[in-house]
Amino acid sequence: xxxxxxxxxxxxxxAGDLMSVxxxxxxxxxVIAVDGGIKYCEQLRINPDLLxxxxxxxxxxxxxxxxxxxxxxxxxxxxxxMLKDDTDMLAALKTGLDNGCQVFHIxxxxxxxxxxxxxNIQCLLFLKGRGAEGYLFDEHxxxxxxxxxxxxxxxxMKGFLSLFSMGKEAKGVTIQGLKYPLHxxxxxxxxxxxxxxEFIGRESMIQVTDGELIGIVYHPQTVASNxxx
Numbered sequence: 001x002x003x004x005x006x007x008x009x010x011x012x013x014x015a016g017d018l019m020s021v022x023x024x025x026x027x028x029x030x031v032i033a034v035d036g037g038i039k040y041c042e043q044l045r046i047n048p049d050l051l052x053x054x055x056x057x058x059x060x061x062x063x064x065x066x067x068x069x070x071x072x073x074x075x076x077x078x079x080x081x082m083l084k085d086d087t088d089m090l091a092a093l094k095t096g097l098d099n100g101c102q103v104f105h106i107x108x109x110x111x112x113x114x115x116x117x118x119x120n121i122q123c124l125l126f127l128k129g130r131g132a133e134g135y136l137f138d139e140h141x142x143x144x145x146x147x148x149x150x151x152x153x154x155x156x157m158k159g160f161l162s163l164f165s166m167g168k169e170a171k172g173v174t175i176q177g178l179k180y181p182l183h184x185x186x187x188x189x190x191x192x193x194x195x196x197x198e199f200i201g202r203e204s205m206i207q208v209t210d211g212e213l214i215g216i217v218y219h220p221q222t223v224a225s226n227x228x229x
Contacts, residue, residue: 007102007132012092013037013048014120015057017111019139030101034092038062040108052078052095053088087116090123097130104134111138121145121214125166128212141217150207151215153177153199159219163187163194165211172209177202187213 009029015036023044025031033041035053039062040046051066058066070077080091089109096104104127109120120136124145127134136143141159144151145166153161161178165187175182179198187194187208194213206215 008100009103009105010096010099010101012089012096012104012106012109013040013046014089014106014108015039015112016108016116017138018108019111021107021137021139023107024105030096030099032092032096035088036062037108038066048076050076050078050092050095052080052092054080054082054084056082087119087123089116089120090126093123093127093134097127097132102132104132106134106136107138109136109138110143125212141219144215144217146206146208146213146215148208148210150205153204153206155201155203157199157204157217159199159217161197161199161206162216162218163197163206164192164214164216165189165194166214167212170208170211170213172207172211173213174205174207176206177204178206187211 009026011023011025011029011031012034013031014034018040023046025046031046031048032050032052033048035055036057038048038051038058041048042065051069055063055066066077078095080088086094093104106120110117121143124134124136124143125147128145128147163173166189168189170187173182173185173187175197179200
């Protein structure tokens, strides 16, 4: 996926719901399995570069597999203490950043426990604050965040786009080329005016000049880009 930032890509596979998501794995990508994400790597026959987590959500069978991998290639396994400030996902993203990754595609990071999904959305903002970008993919679409920036979509986009303010206010919100436009609007976090906008076969753009937005694309056939697709 072409995004606002071009750079080394990291696929991060969590322990949430994966369902029928098609992973976009390209040569040179780094792959990190987070905690119980090892099961999806096995199912998809993906050999992760790193396994990271406290492994509290790993079944006995996969626990034995991790032990085997650690015995043969100890550099591929990072075991985290269960008592820690960073979530397993955040620790994985920090590791990806340390390895020069700038674009993060996170799979199986939604579903299951709602607090984990919310934490992973916050992790997208963590990446944004460090000059990187992240996308949460699931079977329904993707989640991304914007901070004081624009995002462009091609006229091939299908489905719905919802925008929510992450802070008390997001100022200068502009939506062009979608079914419901906005211009220089101040979006608050207690009024969901940005829900269920719709792509209508036109090139489109969203912008926030001062603040942070969560963007959720529902059932996209292509993805957001800072250039025309």
